[in-house]
Amino acid sequence: xxxxxxxxxASVSRLGEERLIAAIRRWLGSASPRAPFGIGxxxxxxxxxxxxxxxxxxxxxxxxxxxxxxxPRDVGAKLLKRNLxxxxxxxxxxxxxxxxxTLDARVSVKWLEQFYRGLGACARRYRVAVVGGDVAQADGxxxxxxxxxxxxxxxxxxxxxxxxxxxFIYVTGLLGRSLATGHHHxxxxxLNEGAWLARQPAVRAMMDVSDGLAKDLHALTPSRAIPALxxxxxxxxxxxxxRNALTDGEDYELVFAxxxxxxxxxxxxxxxxxxxxxxLSCIGRFVxxxxxxxxxxxxxxxxxxxxxxxxxx
Amino acid sequence: xxxxxxxxxASVSRLGEERLIAAIRRWLGSASPRAPFGIGxxxxxxxxxxxxxxxxxxxxxxxxxxxxxxxPRDVGAKLLKRNLxxxxxxxxxxxxxxxxxTLDARVSVKWLEQFYRGLGACARRYRVAVVGGDVAQADGxxxxxxxxxxxxxxxxxxxxxxxxxxxFIYVTGLLGRSLATGHHHxxxxxLNEGAWLARQPAVRAMMDVSDGLAKDLHALTPSRAIPALxxxxxxxxxxxxxRNALTDGEDYELVFAxxxxxxxxxxxxxxxxxxxxxxLSCIGRFVxxxxxxxxxxxxxxxxxxxxxxxxxx
Numbered sequence: 001x002x003x004x005x006x007x008x009x010a011s012v013s014r015l016g017e018e019r020l021i022a023a024i025r026r027w028l029g030s031a032s033p034r035a036p037f038g039i040g041x042x043x044x045x046x047x048x049x050x051x052x053x054x055x056x057x058x059x060x061x062x063x064x065x066x067x068x069x070x071x072p073r074d075v076g077a078k079l080l081k082r083n084l085x086x087x088x089x090x091x092x093x094x095x096x097x098x099x100x101x102t103l104d105a106r107v108s109v110k111w112l113e114q115f116y117r118g119l120g121a122c123a124r125r126y127r128v129a130v131v132g133g134d135v136a137q138a139d140g141x142x143x144x145x146x147x148x149x150x151x152x153x154x155x156x157x158x159x160x161x162x163x164x165x166x167x168f169i170y171v172t173g174l175l176g177r178s179l180a181t182g183h184h185h186x187x188x189x190x191l192n193e194g195a196w197l198a199r200q201p202a203v204r205a206m207m208d209v210s211d212g213l214a215k216d217l218h219a220l221t222p223s224r225a226i227p228a229l230x231x232x233x234x235x236x237x238x239x240x241x242x243r244n245a246l247t248d249g250e251d252y253e254l255v256f257a258x259x260x261x262x263x264x265x266x267x268x269x270x271x272x273x274x275x276x277x278x279x280l281s282c283i284g285r286f287v288x289x290x291x292x293x294x295x296x297x298x299x300x301x302x303x304x305x306x307x308x309x310x311x312x313x
Numbered sequence: 314x315x316x317x318x319x320x321x322x323a324s325v326s327r328l329g330e331e332r333l334i335a336a337i338r339r340w341l342g343s344a345s346p347r348a349p350f351g352i353g354x355x356x357x358x359x360x361x362x363x364x365x366x367x368x369x370x371x372x373x374x375x376x377x378x379x380x381x382x383x384x385p386r387d388v389g390a391k392l393l394k395r396n397l398x399x400x401x402x403x404x405x406x407x408x409x410x411x412x413x414x415t416l417d418a419r420v421s422v423k424w425l426e427q428f429y430r431g432l433g434a435c436a437r438r439y440r441v442a443v444v445g446g447d448v449a450q451a452d453g454x455x456x457x458x459x460x461x462x463x464x465x466x467x468x469x470x471x472x473x474x475x476x477x478x479x480x481f482i483y484v485t486g487l488l489g490r491s492l493a494t495g496h497h498h499x500x501x502x503x504l505n506e507g508a509w510l511a512r513q514p515a516v517r518a519m520m521d522v523s524d525g526l527a528k529d530l531h532a533l534t535p536s537r538a539i540p541a542l543x544x545x546x547x548x549x550x551x552x553x554x555x556r557n558a559l560t561d562g563e564d565y566e567l568v569f570a571x572x573x574x575x576x577x578x579x580x581x582x583x584x585x586x587x588x589x590x591x592x593l594s595c596i597g598r599f600v601x602x603x604x605x606x607x608x609x610x611x612x613x614x615x616x617x618x619x620x621x622x623x624x625x626x
Contacts, residue, residue, distance in 0.1 A: 002381045011420065011422070014422075027433060028436070029437070055409070057445060057446060059413055059449050061450075062451075064451060068315045098368055100460070102372065102374060106324050107318065109318070110318075112336075116340035130341055132370060134458070136378075137374075138374045138376065141415075143449075143451060143456070149368070
């Protein structure tokens with residue numbers, strides 16, 4: 001059976017990511033456990049063993065996540081850091097990684113060496129053991145997929161579910177213009193911040209912002225609620241418009257929900273002492289669906305990066 | 314930096330797989346632990362936890378590991394079974410898997426559904442939880458990379474190292490013509506056999522045959538030794554020549570070394586009772602380098618499948 005659809009309507013690009021993931025879970029049947037033990041969060045929690053082990057997988061692909069303007073050392077580091085960001089979003093610490101490379105035979109040794117050196121340096125910095133991998137050939141492809149294992153740092157695994165109507169929405173750092181500024185490969189994954197947040201009872205749910213806040217925030221939003229965001233509160237990178245901040249993607253920041261009952265002044269003070277160099281912004285809160293305040297951003301007008309749709313970024 | 318080399322001499326294809334792996338370990342530096350805790354065996358042993366956890370990664374790529382003649386259900390199953398074969402080679406049992414897909418946007422939903430259904434059915438059969446994954450887009454590519462986690466079944470992890478000069482060489486099942494006969498996607502990974510062999514003290518080292526016996530056997534061969542194989546003893550699939558059996562690849566059988574002091578008759582009898590439907594062949598032994606008997610196969614005349622070399626299969 002030929003893998004390409006003859007009609008565009010029958011192609012996977014028409015499905016969109018959310019329906020694709022739902023379909024994948026359906027197709028896998030009982031082989032796909034419920035999140036956090038399976039598909040549906042930034043990492044999957046592995047049952048058994050001492051503590052709980054986390055696992056996540058993310059690729060970098062030439063022409064998609066990097067191009068000729070990115071030094072191969074930075075490509076290798078980015079590959080690991082993308083996965084570290086997923087681990088941070090659940091409050092985990094990395095342990096080990098395996099790497100699957102798919103390469104056109106024309107890839108230069110020099111490029112590959114620099115790629116691995118960058119990955120190796122980043123792995124040492126974050127104490128990740130690169131424990132295995134595979135290299136396969138495919139014409140015209142330069143792609144690397146890294147599977148990262150980690151462990152929980154405290155008693156709790158902070159997942160995407162758990163936010164309630166009335167919870168305040170916080171985000172770390174700055175949003176927007178990640179590709180234009182090089183942030184997409186220079187960022188530092190928020191591992192310390194994520195581990196700290198997982199220990200705060202007031203924090204109810206968390207994820208990382210990788211496809212643009214407007215899109216990612218859906219997964220954090222409780223049912224029968226919508227996010228009411230303040231345009232003025234959005235922490236924007238220099239030169240970023242509101243649209244940039246909401247839809248550019250590759251921010252690799254943490255977005256999380258804080259209980260309405262929390263002492264938010266004390267929370268902000270403690271944060272400031274723990275992470276004096278990481279910005280923290282309260283950007284809005286979850287309100288009942290249909291009750292969006294007039295001054296809140298209408299997120300329906302914004303879309304983040306959709307995988308497998310042929311849209312300009 | 315452009316990933317493609319301008320001169321063919323500077324391309325990764327000129328390196329060959331062995332030198333590439335050696336280079337990767339060098340480039341990774343201390344981020345790459347020694348086997349079995351890192352690169353260099355069928356699986357990597359993860360330290361810590363109850364028992365020892367195993368991890369391995371292998372892809373299937375359109376045009377490389379499957380084509381239009383293979384049903385997508387079989388492609389999904391093959392992807393998992395390739396990894397299960399690596400786990401079998403260390404005496405492990407599977408636990409969980411994550412999957413990274415790279416797809417051209419034109420891939421049909423139908424193809425993908427069948428792929429996942431096949432993977433799901435196979436995962437249920439072998440009790441593997443598919444705990445996560447990623448889907449990314451790249452033009453002209455249909456590739457899937459699966460990372461499989463497992464656990465040791467006994468006290469011992471059977472690695473590729475440990476064979477000694479004088480040890481006998483055994484192989485399970487039949488070799489050769491895997492692509493021509495469909496064995497490459499119909500095979501059953503030797504999980505039960507691998508777990509059993511790992512419990513036999515007489516078995517000193519083991520690996521799976523995936524790139525052709527002539528190539529794979531190098532990794533099992535003790536230093537200052539060579540394998541002396543008997544052409545008559547090679548278990549060949551119907552229609553397979555000796556060259557087919559030695560170089561075709563995708564056999565997914567186990568090859569292992571048995572101590573010269575072992576009671577091989579008793580070993581064969583016990584095997585026959587445990588696995589009446591899995592063939593077992595003693596195909597030769599390791600002899601001192603330079604002392605190849607006149608009637609032994611000269612393996613230097615045969616090469617298995619070399620990754621990243623542009624050779625016809």
